[in-house]
Amino acid sequence: MTRARTHAWIDASAGVAGDMLLGALLDAGADLDAVRAAVHAVVGDAVSVRTERVRRAGLAATKAHVDLHEEDPPHRTWTTVRALLGAADLPDPVRRDALAVFAALATAEGAVHGVPADDVHFHEVGALDSVADVVGVCAALHDLGVTSASAGAVALGSGTVRAAHGAIPVPVPAVVALSRGRRVRAGGEGELTTPTGMALLAALATTDEDLPELTVAAWGSGAGTRDVPGRPNVTRVVLGEPAGAGRSRACQLEATVDDLDPRLWPGVLARVLAAGAFDAWLVPVLGKKGRPAHVLTVLSPPGRAGELEELVVASTSTLGVRRTECTRLTLERDWVDVRVEGTAVPVKVGLLHGVVQQVMPEFEDVARLAAELGRPERRVLAAAHAAAAAAGWVVGQAPPAGPRRGEAQGR
Template sequence: MRTLYFDCFSGISGDMVIGALIDAGADPFQMEEELKKLNIEEEYTLSWEKVVKNGITSTKFDVILSRKPEYLHEHIHSHEHHHEHSHSNDHSHDHEQSHILDHNEHSHSNSNSHEHHHHHDHRTYKQIVEIINEANFNASVKNMSLAIFKKIGEAEGHIHGLPLEKVHFHEVGAVDSIIDIIGAAILINQLGIQSVLSSAIPTGSGHIHIDHGIYPVPAPATLEILKGVPIAASDIRSELATPTGAAIAAVLAESFCPLPTMTVESIGYGAGTKTFKNHPNVLRIIIGEMQ
């Protein structure tokens, strides 16, 4: 059985997942074409490049928003965390950070490299479901994408006391989050993956600033998404698992276990934005045949 294993030794975020899948041999150009079915391509451009993280060559994936944010206001603010896709300092994903609710994964201003801030369109969960249903993806891509968004929407609704249909996603509704989740589903389907397994998920430690104040790591949304999933202790003071990354693993992984017995066919490293002193901030995926 063709199996994908998420080796999350430095956490997991949406952009790291896509970077690792491209690094393992998936075709990003086919993904880019498929994503046009969403009819939002005027809102973003995609980039991917090889980078070296603490000695490991990996692929960094970014979603760059086309428009400047109309309301930089409260959101860009302190995020230094967020954003999966764009930070450089020290972490990786921090970004998306956690809060789905208000941040977007790829764009934080702080140290990031690109300008893509989030332009929070404040799409609702219901609107995201409609966009996916109207896109005419194959059933596998559609179902994976809907399940991941539902996991995030339910977590946000639970924390904020809202029913799913009333949940607004500043963050997950942001274009970059939509691209990360649906792009990951497209690439996993493209690679013919039949089962997904994962290591325990390190969440990091410390605190992050989000629109609602200073929160502990893991942020409430991320922790809610990881209910039922083994999390791993980490003394790294940074957000290692973002809501999008956590939801991808929580929804797709059939079990959380050490590296299984398998014949390895391909390996991919997806770079996070931040750089840590003592270990590479990358997500490793291993694809192979399990007996």
């Protein structure tokens, strides 16, 4: 059976906050009861979620309200929030995405305040409000079947805003930190994008692009609190199947280097991958004047190309980097666990149009198990392949029904 891919494009040209994006997804058809169930699983009866139809500068939109039922909710640390999410009865993709959002937020807030991420208190965004907004958005995306997301340029705002430590300039420091690699602009007066809103984009909509080619299936508008004359205070979302399922934009960055100590290359590759590259590799070539050289190639998300170019320049001895715009076909990827000698071995599977194309056990886990069993790696690898086939993961066939560990690639 073919499974359609659903892409969510987020229009943050008027700004984005957690409740605005939640309202947009509910307006686009996400089930409110599913959102409420996910939020309740994490924070119980401490909050409730409701919606209201409103107008913002003449446009109809859905306002998502998170009502607090605690007089003075505690300011939870990232460690506490992580434990709450880990213990909650949530679908794996919802938990995974919520953890990614809060990790991004904690890292940014920690860098801004000069404290370890685990010690960050989420008082600046409101502990329970933030948890409900983030979990609600992740649950809404899951309910809508969204498999990928992107966003256009983000309006951050201008002026100042009052926070726990006094008046600070807009965009606030955490929003600036989370904006790295994105196109941003002021877009108007006041705080148009909150740390929670930008963390959602940073973790879940990693591709920065204008509206991509889609077969539109649904759309929605989520309202902010204020009704600003002349400017609809809304975040919009457009849902649809991407043209050419599995295709996305990328930038291929290249540099030819003939004078770098070869012992440095593994570190260069590791750094560009850690900085967000899709992939990176090195090819030996014969350069000018017969010199042995290497061509470094970095496959980059469009929104991170500039950052990665600068990293290549800083990490190597090159005097320039070539950039080529391209598209790539990416398979939908999931993780499944199979058992070999009673031990779980993760297997990465790739699907195209709902049909299994690749089945590959994770080699590091295979090698670890082989060492524990005292057997050759090739035999444990073959056993893992056989276990996957016995579970129904066969190339050329539809995937079996049943739980998975979640997509191997992020949105």
